Amino acid sequence: MTQGKISVANKAPGMEGQQQANGSSSYENGFPAGDHELFTTFSWDDQKVRRVFIRKVYTILLIQLLVTLGVVALFTFCDPVKDYVQANPGWYWASYAVFFATYLTLACCSGPRRHFPWNLILLTIFTLSMAYLTGMLSSYYNTTSVLLCLGITALVCLSVTVFSFQTKFDFTSCQGVIFVLLMTLFFSGLILAILLPFQYVPWLHAVYAVLGAGVFTLFLAFDTQLLMGNRRHSLSPEEYIFGALNIYLDIIYIFTFFLQLFGTNRE
Template identity: 80%
Template sequence: MTQGKLSVNNKPANSEGQQGNAEKKDSSTVPSAPPTYEEATSAEGVKAGAFPPPLNVPLHPTWAYVDSSTSPHYGSGYSPDTETLTALSWDDQNVRRVFIRKVYSIISLQLFVTVAIVALFTFCEPVKGYVQANPAWYWASYAVFFVTYLILACCSGPRRYFPWNLILLTIFTLSMGYMTGMLASYYDTKSILLCLMITALVCISVTIFSFQTKYDFTTCQGVLFVMAMVLFFSGIILAVMLPFKYVPWLHAVYAVLGAIVFTMFLAFDTQLLMGSRSYALSPEEYVFGALNIYLDIVYIFSFFLQIFGSGRD
């Protein structure tokens, strides 16, 4: 009985004590509400020591800025100091300059080979007599020229894949040089030299004009197409009429029209290399760019030879 009473009498006391201890423990473990930004940064709170002073960190640290003069700039490529690779864009002027230099280097080699073949067929009498006595080589070279031109102009894979693009371009240049040399072998030496000088002056002046002028020749595709079609059908008519009767004045008109058309094509193809016009060639198409300009120059020379050249006796 005594133990029962004690247990009964002590139960509410223990429960009240436990509740009081739980309330004290809860009140001691519950954290206080965090201060607001105004309270934390106010001078009173800092002076009183209630809150620690804020960290002295600048809003814009110096490491967030990059010096453009010392950092790898746009189009710089690989730098051994920083060992970083920067992405190159086709619109970068450095890439465009390298592309233009590569195109004109290829054209210079092509023209050198062509002039050498023309000189060989003009000044070497045995070679000149052989090529004139065997016209089958001319038609064979024309077939090679036509096939290689179609491959380079219509198939982007072969003209971009090294070394097949340069191999095809070499075959194309040799075949075109053979046809030009055989054509020149029927004309007088003075006429050939005169036409070479005229062609050089015209091509250099048109190239400089195309680089300097604000006029956009790349927008004249429709006009060039119409003139090319007129030249094409005029050539077919002359080829049909030639076996029956040769008309000198009609042939001269055709040659003048051809010289004008391919001079305009030279300006058009030159501005395609620049990259600052309405239309531009990709820097991957250096073979295609060299092919077009070389063909324009050779055709200009051929038409000038038909205009100003005089046949051999």
């Protein structure tokens, strides 16, 4: 799920021809330059390109979040739909399989991710499957809890986004720290999954939820600054699908961890 978040490449679009003209090497700072790189360490000279790229990413992200919010509201407020999805867990696992397959395709394959209309088709399927997973999870919690966690998530994400655009601190240079925290989260979840069939430990689950919310809040700051183009590493302007995909996942995971932390199960 975090594939591509902490990998680095160095060539900006259009730099290859300049390097060949100058007779320079195709390597910069030890990283090979190629035509299908995900990241670049060069800032974009054309401010219009950057603005169009950011606008495109956030337009796609807004549509994804509205679709997800609609599904969550349907699964939370509509009792027949809520009862149906809870009575048929097979749809959950089918949605999870679709989510995983489409994510791997979009994250690992630059061809489908960059070519219209396949990129939008795959992203639509990915968004619908993730919306179903989030909606089903929300259906097990009290309506007030879901609304509270939605509000907290919105405030946190808005604050982190504004902070990431304004701060001089470069989150894209902290890949090692984020990776360590991610591994800590992974092994904590593994231990929790092993203990859960034998005994539920509330404080351990709360620690896991806090850690998860913190890690993906850092990922949100990291992914936001990748869009900006004026940090150590930045996302290629061709990767608007990948940018929207990562930020959308960060927000969804922040919401689900807040739901685990503050949510109250339905009676």
